[in-house]
Amino acid sequence: MSASVSAFDRVRITPLQYISADAWAFRGAFLRRGGDMRLKVCKRIWVSLLAAPFFLVSFAGLASCKREEERPAYHISAEYVPAAGILYGELTVEVPNLTEEPKEEVQFALYPNAFREDAPCPPLPEAYSSAAYYEGESFGGIDVRELTGAKAWEVSDGGEALTVTLSEPLAAGGWAQLSMKFEVMLPKMNFRLGIGEHTVNLTHFYPVLAEEPPAFSSVGDPFPAERADYTFSLTAPASYDILCGFDGETTEKNGRRTLFVQAENVREVAFVLAEGMTCTKGEADGTPVEYWHFRRDVSEELGAATGSLAYFRKQFGEYAYPKYVVVETDLPFGGSEQTALSLVSSSLRGDGLAAAVVHETAHQWWYAMAGSDEVRSAWLDEGLAEYSAALYFGAAEGRYREHIAAAEERYRAFVSVREQLSDGVDTSMDRPLSAFSGAYEYRSIVYDKSVILFDRLCEVLGENKLLAGLRRCFSAAKGGTLSPETLATSLSAGVDVSGILSSFREGTCII
Template sequence: MKKLRVLLCLIFAAVFVPWGAACKKTDESAPAFYELRLAYNPETRTLTGEETFAYENRRDSAPAELKFNLYPNAYREDAVYKPVSESMETSAYYAGKSYGKIEILGVEGGGEWAIEGEDCNLLCVSLLSPLQTGERVTLKISFVATLPAANHRFGVSEHAVNLGNFYPILCGIYGNEFYENVYASEGDPFVSDCADYDVSLTLPENYAVAASGREISAATGENGLKTCRYEGKNMRDFAFVCSEKFKVAECKAKTSKNATAAVKYYYIDDAEPQKTLGAAREALEYYSESYGAYPYGTYSVAQTGFCYGGMEYPALSFLAAGLAEEEKIYATAHETAHQWWYALVGSNAVEEAWQDEGAAEYSAACFFGEYKQYGIDKETLIRSAEREYHAYYDVYSRVFHGTDTRMSRPLGDYAGDYEYRAIAYDKGLMLFSALEKSVGKKTVEKALRAYVKACAYKIAAPADPVAAFERSGVDVSGLFASFLNGEAIV
């Protein structure tokens, strides 16, 4: 997704004031468990759900309530924070503006509950008593979600049904507080902790389903419906793409010395599906060798209607239909890299979008540097990022008489998609390219492996990748600081 001069006079400690705790070793099992029983009705574009949520408190505090994100409410007609920017509305709303929402029908197992938040974006459930450390609570949440007709994460697209960020999901927890945020049309406005999942989806039998997690059963009833059941361990989220048009290509990827993953490509219109499948397999194998074994037993790439190039979820990537061949292969490699930088190692994508996007851009560039048969050159990608970033810098300097080049900033601070891409993607790649020029590719790879080892299944703070470089024997704190604070001269 040249020459570089960096100002190294900043004080690192003043820059990296952590908003969240650094990565620490904790119990390997997830503290949260979601059991989702779902039914999709294509005639009404509705998803009916019963969610059983079990949570063990492993914090030092004793929360008196639990807070869940209600991302589908961003698609309401009267939503304040829209999911689609004006520049992308034509691509997203293929049949004119369309709206969606999530309605909470009831909550059992707790006290009072209410829809709160700045934009009806939170479900707040009071507990019968404060949850002490080591105690567990189980809630049952009934809901109905209405999908918009939209080429977006959550919507009935032109080609498939996209079920991303569709259910009440516990807000990420930092220290003793829930992290609350509204939606944003730029970037990926999601922060969540890993959990275990048991999910079943009932829908018409002619739909093929690409899912996060491993399918453990599938049964067809006499009413023309089928129910597919999946499980997922230590996953940051759970998503589906469903379509009557899917064809499926599949293979195996070697993810460690003794492990493989089943790789599936669900496609609608692809002249060379084996090439796309091969790119997904080879990317999965390359990243496993470079950064640590892919942790899940399955990985699916699903071609669908989507107004951007792709979107990542644990063990599942959306791939926009209609991409040119090179764009499709690149998006496949980029989204696959997010299985490490987002799914495995989490970060605050609302405030530090560079942390996963920059790492994914760099990882994809390294992949193409090794797999030259795809005709995408690593150095060309880096030069292209530099050109795009410099063009952004020049335009904003002339128009706004100044350019905000900080990488550490919330999504709401970006003026639009153009600025977001220039900072999170282009400058993100430039940051990791500068690191490679400074300490060498092998050291960067070693540091990223250390980063994964320390922060797998956690939410990493901005200081954590820097600490990983330090453990690898190099001090790059000044370089990181100058990029993130906007002080680097590039």
Template sequence: MKKFCVFACALIAALSAAFTGGCTKTESHRASYDISCEYSDGLLIGSETVSFYNFTENSFKCLKFNLYGNAFRKGAKYSPISEQYKRRAYYSGESYGETLVENVCSEGKELKFEVCGEDMNILKVELEKELFPEERAAVTIDFKVKLANVISRTGVNAETVNLGNFYPVLCGIENGAFYECVYYSSGDPFFSDCADYNVKFSVDNKFVVAASGETIDKTDSGNKAVYTFSLKNARSFALVISEKFNVITDVTTGVTINYYYYKDASPEKSLKTAVEAIKFFGETYGEYPYKTFSVVETKFIQGGMEYPGLVYVSDELEEAAYREVVVHETAHQWWMAVVGNNETECGFLDEGLAEYSVIVFYDAHKEYGFTREQLVSSCEKTYKNFCTVYDKLYGKKDTSMTRSLKDFSSEYEYVNIAYVKPCLMYDAVRTGMGDAKFFGCLKKYYSTYKFLNAAPQDLSGVFEKAGTGAQEILEAFFAGKEVM
């Protein structure tokens, strides 16, 4: 997710002058989702059949799913929206949503289930028999999602309906067990393994539908449109719908890049930026793996939000900031969608690389008006100001990067640790080892952990093999012991 404040100084100046768990690479070892759902008037009614392959060395008596929609329910322990954004997010006043699980079965037999977890955020399904390593189990879940009137990843707003994280999502595997995500308001509280998605989505045909995957089929039945989408080897699946969308498309990169917009006065420029970013990051890090990529203008409190094959960009941004968010969210296709990580425990891994990728992109595209030196200098000023503020407030500062979202005192702290500081870290490593070795290491990191989940030690381990001392710099930054 892009929290638009990292390069604010530079933009203003320019305008005025642990364990690597996770998905395997073979299709036979991935989970699969067959989702069928219908949306109408703030209610999503759906059914999904999820087939889970046990790639761990442990056995399971139950499967666990994240119910992200329950974060919006009345009485939730944790608010999905931070206090500073609540008034803007809940644009029409107090509003609630929730996920209701109606039935779970396997091969026609009903299974026992309960909604539990720290904040009623987990669906626990008891399997009929214990699932041993290299075995597969499939369950079918019937569910309803009531959407809040809220400008967020999931919710109804005045322009669009955002459907990120709308279905029960298998908990990611970490250390051989299911990891339960709590929906904290700071950062992106998500962690999942790759899976194959087949999604059938029914909606009033007045809506234009943007989706993570490739459109396999579309049929009309009365006033309903029924879409069939496919997405392979992805961590999640998202949709955005609107009656107001216009769509323009580019296929020059070999990827079908769609831009959905309703307010953007320069849509061709936005699409051009997305096309340039897909091409550049593909050349710099490794090939983009999906057939389509959708950039979607939508209502969103933060700058943007990433999903495999689809990203949100807030319609509230000015032109320069809008382009920056397009680049940042596109970079997440490499750092989150393909190379994953536990975003709840080490969000800096994907956010920091996505943010530094903006610097790399602008440095290679001088026509945007920003230089590497300018943007790194802006990061230095921002980070030093943060350290000064926290010294005064708390008498000390914790600048360690490897910590859970729950351990951040504010979004301000999270932005500086997960976005700003990593830019300084990567630039220091790049300066020390040179461009050829630096980008060689990132290519190696991408190819090694493609469709897997990486941990901080995996990243530093790739750099260690380059033999330049970069590992020590990275680990010092991770621990908050760097010398600036």
């Protein structure tokens, strides 16, 4: 992990003209267009948007640069224009072929299209809609333009994926370079991507390489992203603080502020834009911790962030990043994890806010550093994060059993309700996000049942052996992807726990 910004000596950015405020009137027509947005957008909108030139970014020497690491490298420049509610960007990506066969196509996930009006499903559960849409339903999306370095490219009908046919087959072990311009129309909503009432959240907003076709979901985190290296510049009006989990260099010119960051071997880079926020600082075993907020006193929440960061480092392994940032921002639910950055809902207070801070901090181990398949096995990272929070509150406040009892009560209530409404209830844990009926089932299985599973393992193994197994698990998966098999192997040193794991995962155990 590096926070150096020297690579940006190669980047040249020309000023971006702002779009007039009436561009908001054009957004609705733009977003209602289905299918390939490049081809179907109306002429009036094109004329308006073309009046505002994109960044002209030159990444000199990329084609000739021989990379030592076998992972993609993204070079992204973007600027947020509040008057239009649009993020304009340009991306160059170095794509490796890590397979043993020539590759003719590569695929990108276009997660902002989950916010299109014609998306296959809503971007969040209906239960959170009223808290998210503060001015009524709002839509967004991403438009990819002027892709170079390819023979052809096409956006899927649902908008989930951009498929690129390379100019020529990419040999095994070879590298290709692709460049594109993109526009992200941000929805007006309190969510992980959107213009909130007080902040602008920018997560998963750029095209990202995807090994498999992405699938949108109303529940969970349908954002599988392979590790990559990033050089990033983000520009906004100078009145905004640009918050990010990575240190960088900030410049101001002509009323605009730009943050330059570089990050290596990370899942993603995300930002929050805010005006008038306060940063309260702390540290955890030498790691700087920033807590951003609009309130007067956040000593308890900062203590939860620093305390849990130190606790998880001691129990699981070293924290990999130069700093840790927590932002109280506009979200309709508890929180959202990003690499070195945690978003927690500014509507939370007291124990609920502290619990969200600790849970999201645990995700730095069980998501950011040790990844998992969030689409097929969401219980792994969410369950480990939730159980890790219970361990922390047990060590810090003696409240471990309280957290376990609460999870058991919620889970049993869920099973009871479902049994009354139907002939049976599916309590299996290994299933894709699309197989969950909604937020209630997702929460009960992925969070609560997972916590009960790890508590049962603690009863069988004892706390010391369980923690030792989780340390082995983290060590084995750090820098890669954690699987249920890795978890089982790591925990089964001397005691075979595969039966417990399989009975929970398959839904055959009785709780």
